[in-house]
Amino acid sequence: MNSDTQKGFRVEDLKAYFGKVEALHGISMAIPFQQVTAIIGPSGCGKSTFVRCLNRMHEVTPETKVTGVCLWQGWDLYGPAVDPVEVRRRIGMVFQKANPFPMMSIYDNVVAGLKLMGVRNKQKLAQTAEQSLLRAALWDEVKDKLGQPGTSLSGGQQQRLCIARALAVEPEVLLLDEPTSALDPIAARKVEELIYDLKQSYTIVIVTHNMQQAARVSDRTAFFLLGELIEYDKTALIFTNPREKRTEDYITGRFG
Amino acid sequence: MNRYIALKKRAINRLAQGLCLLALLASIVPLVTILLDALARGGSALSLAFLTELPRPVGESGGGMANAIVGSGILVALASVVGLPLGIFGGIYLAEFGAHRFGHFIRFLADVLSGIPSIVNGIFAYTLLVLPFRHFSATAGGFALGLMMIPTVARTTEELILRVPTTLREGALALGIPYWKMVLRVVVRSVRGGILTGILLAIARIMGETAPLLFTSFGNPFWSFNVFEPISALPLQIFNYALSPFDEWHAQAWAGALVLITIVLGLNLVSRLIMRFSK
Amino acid sequence: MQWHFDDELKRLKEMILRMGAMVEEQIANSVKALVERDVDLARQTIANDHRVNAMDVEIDETCIRLLALYQPAARDLRFITTAMKITTDLERMSDLSEDISERAIELAGEPPLKPYIDLPRMAGHAQRMVKEALDAFVNQDAQLARRVCGDDQMIDDLTDQIFRELLSYMMADPATVTRAIRLSFIAKYLERIGDHATNVAEMVVYLVEGKLIRHTQA
Numbered sequence: 001m002n003s004d005t006q007k008g009f010r011v012e013d014l015k016a017y018f019g020k021v022e023a024l025h026g027i028s029m030a031i032p033f034q035q036v037t038a039i040i041g042p043s044g045c046g047k048s049t050f051v052r053c054l055n056r057m058h059e060v061t062p063e064t065k066v067t068g069v070c071l072w073q074g075w076d077l078y079g080p081a082v083d084p085v086e087v088r089r090r091i092g093m094v095f096q097k098a099n100p101f102p103m104m105s106i107y108d109n110v111v112a113g114l115k116l117m118g119v120r121n122k123q124k125l126a127q128t129a130e131q132s133l134l135r136a137a138l139w140d141e142v143k144d145k146l147g148q149p150g151t152s153l154s155g156g157q158q159q160r161l162c163i164a165r166a167l168a169v170e171p172e173v174l175l176l177d178e179p180t181s182a183l184d185p186i187a188a189r190k191v192e193e194l195i196y197d198l199k200q201s202y203t204i205v206i207v208t209h210n211m212q213q214a215a216r217v218s219d220r221t222a223f224f225l226l227g228e229l230i231e232y233d234k235t236a237l238i239f240t241n242p243r244e245k246r247t248e249d250y251i252t253g254r255f256g
Numbered sequence: 257m258n259r260y261i262a263l264k265k266r267a268i269n270r271l272a273q274g275l276c277l278l279a280l281l282a283s284i285v286p287l288v289t290i291l292l293d294a295l296a297r298g299g300s301a302l303s304l305a306f307l308t309e310l311p312r313p314v315g316e317s318g319g320g321m322a323n324a325i326v327g328s329g330i331l332v333a334l335a336s337v338v339g340l341p342l343g344i345f346g347g348i349y350l351a352e353f354g355a356h357r358f359g360h361f362i363r364f365l366a367d368v369l370s371g372i373p374s375i376v377n378g379i380f381a382y383t384l385l386v387l388p389f390r391h392f393s394a395t396a397g398g399f400a401l402g403l404m405m406i407p408t409v410a411r412t413t414e415e416l417i418l419r420v421p422t423t424l425r426e427g428a429l430a431l432g433i434p435y436w437k438m439v440l441r442v443v444v445r446s447v448r449g450g451i452l453t454g455i456l457l458a459i460a461r462i463m464g465e466t467a468p469l470l471f472t473s474f475g476n477p478f479w480s481f482n483v484f485e486p487i488s489a490l491p492l493q494i495f496n497y498a499l500s501p502f503d504e505w506h507a508q509a510w511a512g513a514l515v516l517i518t519i520v521l522g523l524n525l526v527s528r529l530i531m532r533f534s535k
Numbered sequence: 536m537q538w539h540f541d542d543e544l545k546r547l548k549e550m551i552l553r554m555g556a557m558v559e560e561q562i563a564n565s566v567k568a569l570v571e572r573d574v575d576l577a578r579q580t581i582a583n584d585h586r587v588n589a590m591d592v593e594i595d596e597t598c599i600r601l602l603a604l605y606q607p608a609a610r611d612l613r614f615i616t617t618a619m620k621i622t623t624d625l626e627r628m629s630d631l632s633e634d635i636s637e638r639a640i641e642l643a644g645e646p647p648l649k650p651y652i653d654l655p656r657m658a659g660h661a662q663r664m665v666k667e668a669l670d671a672f673v674n675q676d677a678q679l680a681r682r683v684c685g686d687d688q689m690i691d692d693l694t695d696q697i698f699r700e701l702l703s704y705m706m707a708d709p710a711t712v713t714r715a716i717r718l719s720f721i722a723k724y725l726e727r728i729g730d731h732a733t734n735v736a737e738m739v740v741y742l743v744e745g746k747l748i749r750h751t752q753a
Contacts, residue, residue, distance in 0.1 A: 089432025113431035
């Protein structure tokens with residue numbers, strides 16, 4: 001598992017603050033390359049905060065701070081000369097509530113990231129749009145209505161549109177913050193299948209409060225509680241024989 | 257017993273509904289009266305000639321307010337040069353960075369600016385742009401009107417931007433674009449319909465302003481396309497004609513008022529349509 | 536929609552079929568070792584038992600993992616729980632083949648008591664029952680499963696027949712007692728194999744119909 005320590009994320013003693021409040025108490029873990037890692041835990045345990053540290057979105061909120069080491073493929077994300085914009089391009093994110101840009105068509109939504117980066121070549125844009133929509137398993141459903149507004153799609157389709165939009169800027173990582181909690185079970189399953197296919201080409205970290213989803217979809221699972229990493233192991237082990245009692249209590253629903 | 261209470265409640269309901277309706281009608285009455293009055297008194301003077309001809313000198317009959325209509329348009333354009341950039345970017349600044357003490361101070365100043373009597377704006381413009389050049393000009397008038405546009409546009413822009421959900425901002429930032437691009441090309445773009453509406457409403461307001469133009473653009477009986485010369489404007493012309501002793505000019509003043517009301521109503525309608533279609 | 540859980544189920548099915556094939560071979564070889572007095576074959580059969588045990592453990596672990604990770608419901612759930620029970624029966628069948636082989640080694644040291652006719656016939660039945668029970672499992676064929684349950688009667692009848700015959704041998708000549716007893720053990724083992732095959736078939740009925748017919752008339 002740790003044969004190549006340069007690959008994937010390496011996080012050491014990561015602490016995140018909201019003002020003076022320490023929300024993450026020194027997290028250390030290695031997230032493997034091109035696998036699905038799930039982060040589970042009760043509300044307020046810091047899982048979303050942690051993931052937002054991985055693409056420097058945490059600092060967008062005013063009066064926040066991050067300390068510790070966070071490396072992606074050996075690259076220090078918080079290095080002094082590092083532009084957070086570049087970090088966010090290489091490490092993409094999809095949010096809980098699908099957020100297609102409201103005044104743009106489906107096509108414009110997918111290429112929005114590229115256009116905003118200055119890409120003007122119509123051919124490249126169209127190619128990337130089709131590729132991204134194919135990768136997001138949405139092409140067949142929207143290829144005849146690319147001009148319609150992004151908000152005209154169903155919830156599950158909108159979420160896949162957001163995934164396509166994130167994929168269009170060609171990131172190496174996809175961070176998914178509770179991507180299916182606002183979707184009905186069938187749409188959620190479609191997204192889960194998509195995640196399983198995407199891990200061939202992307203490193204994926206998924207935050208979910210749905211343990212069964214973590215069990216179905218991920219290769220490794222991390223259990224967070226009150227800002228701490230309690231247990232982190234292969235998913236099969238976590239769900240059949242966890243080492244920590246707190247993990248077991250959470251998984252069996254005996255929490256609280 | 258219960259039936260009595262239900263009936264009483266329904267009666268009170270009806271009474272309240274009726275009172276509200278009366279209040280509504282009462283507030284519409286002045287508008288309708290003005291329109292009908294203007295039509296009655298100015299309808300006779302309203303003609304194609306009125307809309308396309310220059311005013312005739314004293315004594316001659318006929319003529320129109322074409323230069324005033326165009327002049328109002330030019331003044332609005334000049335006002336926009338001042339009002340739009342300062343208003344829109346001011347609004348963006350307040351929305352993005354206005355949470356601190358300095359921001360509150362700026363917002364307060366904008367509110368004060370919107371409360372200044374329009375004639376004071378005119379005097380300010382006079383001092384700044386007329387006295388030094390010893391010249392009335394369209395620029396001075398446009399400047400005065402622009403000052404009045406700023407707070408309206410800024411507050412509208414600010415409120416619209418503040419209402420943009422965080423999810424939209426974060427979604428854009430997460431794609432890997434700089435903050436300023438996110439604000440200008442995603443956030444502002446998403447509310448451009450509302451901003452346009454705010455601009456149109458601001459224009460509707462300043463179109464009818466007379467006081468600031470009295471000693472800035474002053475008025476001009478001829479065509480004028482030179483912004484450093486005095487220029488005519490609809491409210492000014494209406495003002496002058498209304499104060500004159502000639503009946504024909506009175507009628508023309510009413511006709512001018514009618515044109516002005518139509519333009520303002522038109523702007524309001526268009527802005528509503530924009531809001532409807534941008535949904 | 537290609538659901539990768541279905542791939543897992545397919546792999547599980549294949550593992551069970553492989554284990555079933557191994558067990559069928561164990562049964563056949565153990566009786567063959569008896570009939571042909573082949574001590575080496577008997578020893579090999581005994582040694583092979585650990586391979587069957589290893590498969591039992593592997594399948595159990597897979598089933599637990601599938602239950603934990605995929606929270607299956609309805610038929611999928613019944614399939615996986617049935618698989619776990621079936622492997623238990625299969626593993627017992629291999630143990631019984633081991634026991635047969637041990638008796639075969641003992642009997643090979645003495646002259647044969649009688650020509651072996653019924654025992655191989657019983658073994659053939661038992662093998663067939665195992666095969667059909669597993670076919671019923673893989674194809675989810677309740678009808679076939681019910682037939683297998685019925686076939687158990689044949690094995691029970693053959694067992695009675697063998698006992699009576701061996702009894703008569705023992706009453707006639709006390710010197711035959713050790714051999715006769717060993718042979719009656721083998722008959723018992725084969726009868727137990729038949730019972731296990733019936734268990735498998737009953738579990739298949741549960742899988743298909745959702746009805747537990749264990750411990751009742753099929």
